[in-house]
Amino acid sequence: MAIKxxxxxxxxxxxxxxxxxxxxxxxxxxxxxxxxxxxxxVVEEVKTSxxxxxxxxxxxxxxxxxxxxxxxxxxxYLVCNAxxxxxxxxxxxxxMEHNPHALxxxxxxxxxxxxxxxxxxxxxxxxxxxxxxxxxxxxxAYAAGLLGKNILGSGYDLDLHVAPGGxxxxxxxxxxxxESLEGxxxxxxxxxxxxxxxxxxASPTVVNNVETIASVPWIVNNSGAEYAKIGVGRSTGxxxxxxxxxxxxxxxxxxxxxxxxxxxxxxxxxCGGIWKGRELKAVVPGGSSVPxxxxxxxxxxxxxxxxLMTYESLSDGGFVSGxxxxxxxxxxxxxxxxxxxxxxxxxxxxxxESCGQCSPCREGTGWMERVLHRIEHGHGHQQDIDLLxxxxxxxxxxTICPLGDAAAWPVxxxxxxxxxxxxxHINHPKEATAPGAVYRGQLDAVTA
Amino acid sequence: MxxxxxxxxxxxxxxxxxxxxxxxxxxxxxxxxKSALLPILHIAQAEFGGWVxxxxxDEIARILNIKPIEVYEVATFYxxxxxxxxxxxxxxxxxxxxCCLRGADQMIDMLKQKLGIEEGETTADGMFTLxxxxxxxxxxxxxxxxxxxxxxxxxxxxxxxxxxxxMMRQKEVETPVWKK
Numbered sequence: 001m002a003i004k005x006x007x008x009x010x011x012x013x014x015x016x017x018x019x020x021x022x023x024x025x026x027x028x029x030x031x032x033x034x035x036x037x038x039x040x041x042v043v044e045e046v047k048t049s050x051x052x053x054x055x056x057x058x059x060x061x062x063x064x065x066x067x068x069x070x071x072x073x074x075x076x077y078l079v080c081n082a083x084x085x086x087x088x089x090x091x092x093x094x095x096m097e098h099n100p101h102a103l104x105x106x107x108x109x110x111x112x113x114x115x116x117x118x119x120x121x122x123x124x125x126x127x128x129x130x131x132x133x134x135x136x137x138x139x140x141a142y143a144a145g146l147l148g149k150n151i152l153g154s155g156y157d158l159d160l161h162v163a164p165g166g167x168x169x170x171x172x173x174x175x176x177x178x179e180s181l182e183g184x185x186x187x188x189x190x191x192x193x194x195x196x197x198x199x200x201x202a203s204p205t206v207v208n209n210v211e212t213i214a215s216v217p218w219i220v221n222n223s224g225a226e227y228a229k230i231g232v233g234r235s236t237g238x239x240x241x242x243x244x245x246x247x248x249x250x251x252x253x254x255x256x257x258x259x260x261x262x263x264x265x266x267x268x269x270x271c272g273g274i275w276k277g278r279e280l281k282a283v284v285p286g287g288s289s290v291p292x293x294x295x296x297x298x299x300x301x302x303x304x305x306x307x308l309m310t311y312e313s314l315s316d317g318g319f320v321s322g323x324x325x326x327x328x329x330x331x332x333x334x335x336x337x338x339x340x341x342x343x344x345x346x347x348x349x350x351x352x353e354s355c356g357q358c359s360p361c362r363e364g365t366g367w368m369e370r371v372l373h374r375i376e377h378g379h380g381h382q383q384d385i386d387l388l389x390x391x392x393x394x395x396x397x398x399t400i401c402p403l404g405d406a407a408a409w410p411v412x413x414x415x416x417x418x419x420x421x422x423x424x425h426i427n428h429p430k431e432a433t434a435p436g437a438v439y440r441g442q443l444d445a446v447t448a
Numbered sequence: 449m450x451x452x453x454x455x456x457x458x459x460x461x462x463x464x465x466x467x468x469x470x471x472x473x474x475x476x477x478x479x480x481x482k483s484a485l486l487p488i489l490h491i492a493q494a495e496f497g498g499w500v501x502x503x504x505x506d507e508i509a510r511i512l513n514i515k516p517i518e519v520y521e522v523a524t525f526y527x528x529x530x531x532x533x534x535x536x537x538x539x540x541x542x543x544x545x546x547c548c549l550r551g552a553d554q555m556i557d558m559l560k561q562k563l564g565i566e567e568g569e570t571t572a573d574g575m576f577t578l579x580x581x582x583x584x585x586x587x588x589x590x591x592x593x594x595x596x597x598x599x600x601x602x603x604x605x606x607x608x609x610x611x612x613x614x615m616m617r618q619k620e621v622e623t624p625v626w627k628k
Binding site: 075084085086087088089090092093094118120124125126127128129132161163164165166167168169180181182183184185186201242243244245246250251252288329331332333337341342345346349352353355 | 475477480482483484485486487489490512518521522525526527528529540543544545546548549550581582583584585586587588589590594597598599624625
């Protein structure tokens with residue numbers, strides 16, 4: 001039976017209450033860390049665990065924590081990134097909604113490790129109903145002496161607050177998030193300086209994803225070495241996968257990293273296969289920003305090896321024949337779906353969400369949306385495909401933050417793997433735009 | 449951006465709203481009360497009929513001791529804040545890819561047809577405003593939409609959509625927990 005680190009008790013009735021949560025082992029890591037470990041010892045366990053940022057970037061968490069500057073007399077902050085806005089991703093929402101105390105516990109233990117005495121959970125504004133749930137849990141924790149002054153008599157003080165956003169995907173980028181938390185427009189900052197040196201209120205700050213922080217208590221309770229035993233290679237531990245699209249069983253699944261992709265798609269334990277008796281066409285394995293892959297390349301690498309749900313395996317082949325685990329938002333397309341329409345939809349999203357600071361992103365996302373719109377609606381030109389590739393290339397790497405890259409990658413990947421479908425729209429617009437039209441033509445083999 | 453009218457500062461938050469505003473201000477260090485701006489905009493929107501006017505924004509600026517432009521620039525950046533009057537129920541419908549794989553495009557078209565309005569418009573009886581939005585972190589239960597703080601999910605048939613609209617027609621405006 002696969003191990004459940006995050007979701008073991010999530011279905012227990014009343015787990016959102018302190019009483020039931022504590023009965024099932026909740027807040028043990030706070031006792032253990034605050035009473036028997038130094039902050040540095042906690043950081044060491046997280047380093048040993050191999051835990052990587054679960055928001056999408058996959059950066060080693062222990063390493064990020066060790067970068068935190070510690071000047072004398074300057075407050076440090078831990079900020080939880082609960083902005084979850086990457087299309088296809090809903091694991092953090094689901095987790096906080098059903099198991100809020102697990103995040104609160106993680107915040108306390110992690111704040112202790114980082115020497116933060118005030119921490120924030122920044123949650124997207126659309127999830128105010130989840131903010132209410134979190135604030136209720138936090139109030140229970142204060143009442144029980146798990147937050148506030150001298151927690152459990154340890155001498156450690158911590159205040160924890162929830163801060164809502166206002167509707168902006170860009171505020172999932174850590175520096176834009178900090179701008180928003182300071183009451184400003186979500187414009188990303190230039191780095192350096194990094195938040196670890198100059199973050200919230202110009203003070204040293206660590207920003208971590210919900211799932212990353214929620215993974216810390218188990219690591220403290222069981223040791224980093226035990227966590228590192230789970231998974232494959234540098235993909236240790238478990239991951240929450242948000243499975244959506246044309247599958248029989250959409251939902252959030254906690255998997256041990258290393259499950260084969262084919263099993264994840266077809267097993268009744270997970271997605272349960274493609275709905276309506278249809279065939280698989282494509283998958284976006286890690287959120288809208290990562291390359292879309294056709295059926296043959298999502299199930300196996302270009303070299304013919306089985307793809308696994310790990311950072312390394314999904315990145316095998318780079319962007320030529322691979323993709324990324326990203327946020328773990330696994331979006332599945334059946335044979336009737338239009339790749340062109342989907343690419344336009346994503347392009348519209350990024351254009352809408354661009355903060356506007358950088359010309360390549362602000363203008364480039366607009367061009368990609370408009371060109372894709374005309375291809376999808378039967379007015380595409382012969383040169384449009386190469387134009388899209390060219391625009392995507394000119395955005396990539398030329399922006400303050402990764403939103404530009406995130407907008408460019410899906411367009412480049414869709415054209416790389418599904419060029420013939422785009423050509424069909426351009427060369428046969430009447431056919432392609434007829435109601436219920438489905439592309440039944442050739443799907444590309446990958447060329448290097 | 450339209451020219452802001454001269455304001456008369458006759459806007460007054462209720463006691464409950466002011467208490468909630470102060471609660472958020474207290475979350476931040478001394479001198480950092482501007483951090484409470486986004487939570488206050490949400491409170492203001494719930495307090496004043498689902499949108500924020502220049503007068504409301506000026507009052508927020510006064511409360512936080514910041515300049516009005518600092519409120520305007522934030523209210524215009526974040527998509528959740530409505531800057532002109534809206535209907536009783538603003539239907540914030542997810543229009544992003546994963547929901548479209550489950551029929552969101554068709555649902556949005558149906559809503560336009562049934563309500564007789566386009567994106568951004570309000571029905572003549574003032575009941576519904578149609579506001580397509582981006583991914584709401586509900587991809588496993590799409591197609592779906594949000595009205596105030598509540599998510600309405602799995603609207604995957606015309607029957608369910610009709611039942612939802614009928615229910616909303618009978619429903620009062622949702623009040624946030626701090627106003628109860």
